[in-house]
Amino acid sequence: MANQKWSLCFISLAFLFITCSSAEFLIQQVTEGRGTEYNRSSSLKANLGVTRVLREERPSSKIVTITSFSVIKDRHEPYESSVFEAAGYKWRLVLYVNGNPKDGGSGHISLYVRIEDTQSLPKGWEVNVDLKLFVHNQKQHKYLTVTDGTVKRFSDAKKEWGYGQLIPLSTFYNTNEGYIVQDTGSFGAEILIVKPAEKQEKVTFISNPPDNVFTWKMLRFSTLEDKFYYSDDFLVGDRYWRLGFNPKGDGGGRPHALPIFLYAQGFKPNAVATNTWGAVNLRLKNQRSANHKQIYSAAWYPIRSGYGVGVNNIILLKDLNDASKGYLVNDAIIFEAEMVKVSVTNIVSA
Structure with a gap:
């Protein structure tokens, strides 16, 4: 029995090596511009101030779909999306499919939003954002919405915000959960600018x-x-x-x-x-x-x-x-x- 387990392990490693060196994987990116409503949602557990809610509406700013997810599941370097516009600024999604260990992401998927092309912004610029990040639950046809309710202040000193523990890997890869289906997973972002009111x-x-x-x-x-x-x-x-x-x-x-x-x-x-x-x-x-x-x-x-x-x-x-x-x-x-x-x-x- 032990020999059979080692044989299966060797075959799996060999298959993964061949797949990584020859297979191509498709990364599909979708930028949306629709408004969002929250009247149909169901709550999941909160963790350290972070809330997770399932909702039906798609993210309004950006969606990234990765097929052949198994090709990159063991990689530690981040995937950076193409630049997209939202709320008058340019951004990228930064995805760690195996977690960002520098942000407590071990055992999780980590996802961030980074502001781009800031050289055109005035000196001392700041952009306050109500940020929500998403994982698509394909089984329920809903999006797991992750937020902590705080305003994210993007600046020269801090251009990237997100969550090191977006979703546990054990949950994401559990086929009964529905986050990865036919080796495909989707992620998203919703960026709303919080502009301080000038009048009251x-x-x-x-x-x-x-x-x-x-x-x-x-x-x-x-x-x-x-x-x-x-x-x-x-x-x-x-x-x-x-x-x-x-x-x-x-x-x-x-x-x-x-x-x-x-x-x-x-x-x-x-x-x-x-x-x-x-x-x-x-x-x-x-x-x-x-x-x-x-x-x-x-x-x-x-x-x-x-x-x-x-x-x-x-x-x-x-x-x-x-x-x-x-x-x-x-x-x-x-x-x-x-x-x-x-x-x-x-x-x-x-």
């Missing part, structure tokens, strides 16, 4: 902003119809606002109580249109004393106009119509809105 959106909350009190007097209250009435628009912060009510009631307060709502309207010219925080004291003024009816309301108002926040029952209609209480005087009522806090959004330098 800054949301500021302003307490007691200028001109923050609006008074609305409604005359001939007893003649008002069963519908919503609205005040004139008033400007506080970067947005216009208005008050609104139905004299016959609204919602759960109908027909026994008087409602009052604050509505967000449009924006002043050149304002940044975003959701707006509005905190307000809504009052029904007592015209004979300081015993006003008041509620506090605070909410995010959406960008669209006409969104109202308030209450259905700032006062019961029986109390309103009681002349001795002082809220309805000479058939008139007075509402007041005190904007105690609003948000203002600006675009500023980051």
